[in-house]
Amino acid sequence: MRTVRDVHARTVQAPADTVGALLDRLGGADDPLFPTPVWPPMRFDRPLGVGADGGHGFVRYRVAAYEPGRRIRFDFTGGEDGWHEITVRPLGPGSCRVEHVLQSRLPLGQRVMWTLAIRAAHGTVVEEIFDNIERAATGRASAPVRRSPRVRLLNRLLWDRPRAVELPAAARLAHRAFPRTDFQDAWQMDLLPGMPKEPEAWEGVLRGASFPVAGRADGEILLGKDARHLDFRASILVADGRVTLGTVVRLHHTTGRLYFAVVRRVHPFMARLMLRRIHRRLALAAPTAGERAVARV
Known part of the structure; x- marks a missing residue:
């Protein structure tokens, strides 16, 4: 095995105490530094301090040393031999x-993986942390990092995927759409910090198809259309830190059943694709952690 060492540094035109106070909020509910929602948030099993276990995405680590306002060192866990740390020096x-x-x-x-992919993504995340330090401490990033095509591709490939769930009870419009439902399913993703919580922002999930709004209530929008062979409704529910795309269908006569027998084979793939696509699109368009920190002041 060989040792990999990677160093990033930046001079920030703000007092060390100001920047250190931001560093102390790393991994917290109001983290102003870690670049979410474009990247998975940094999370720990307890407040920031020695022994806190967590990480971001598939990268896992434990806080090994903590000097408030000055230094945090993380030891990798899960079989990886190494560490990373961030320091602030006046x-x-x-x-x-x-x-x-x-x-x-x-x-x-x-x-090999580090050389081909991980190093570029890691460097981008670190530089985006530095950008957010500047935004939160001074109001602007002097030279924001640009994501390379390789990093954008890796971000797309690693983006979280929707999971199948029962249609939530909170999706009341969907549950009440028809007196009889012949098919229903639901796909769900977690909302990342900074992502919109208004269901109207998610209406574009049915990209390329324009359907009238059938109802709005309590964080849910219902879209849909009636046809001779079937009626369908698509529910977009934003609640409890998650966004859920649900579908309910009512079939008419034999033609509708034959048609939907084919459609239901591709429907799960298309539903997952559409939800994942708009989830990433809204994350990329969301304000950065540093911008959100400035807005809260």
């Missing part, structure tokens, strides 16, 4: 240097 009364260092011993296979 340069003067109005500026400081923020540095992130990663060091890890990787076997050949992981080293």
Whole structure:
């Protein structure tokens, strides 16, 4: 195994105490630094401190050292040998240097993955953290990082996927759409910090198809259309930190049943695709963590 070492640093035109106070909120409910919702949020099983277990996405680590306002060191867990840490060092009364260092011993296979993909994504996430430090501390990022085509592709490939669930009881419009329902399903994804919680923002989930709004109530929008062979409704429910795309169908006579026998084979794929696509699109368009921190002031 060989050791991989990666260092990023930036001078921030803000006092070290100001930047350190932002660092102390890393991984919290109002985290102003980690670049969500474009990347999975950093989460821990307890408040930030030595021993807190967590990570972001598939990267898992534990807080090994914590000097409030100055330094946090994370040891990788899950069999990976290494650590990463972020430090804040004063340069003067109005500026400081923020540095992130990663060091890890990787076997050949992981080293190849690091070289081909992970290093670029890791570097982008770190630079976006630095951008958010500048935004939250000074009001603007001096030179925001740009995501390379490789990083955008990796982000797309690693994006979370919808999971099948029962149609939530809170989707009352969908449950009451028809006196008799011949088919129903639902797909759900978690809302990431900064993503819109208004169901109107999610109306574009049925991209490429324009259907009238059949109802709105309590965080739910119902779209749909009636036809001679079947009636269908699509429910978009935003509640409890999740967005759910539900479908209910009522069939008419033999033609409708034959038609839907074919459609229902491709419907799950299309429903997952549409929900995942708008989920990522809205995440990319959402304000950054630093911008949200400034807006809260």
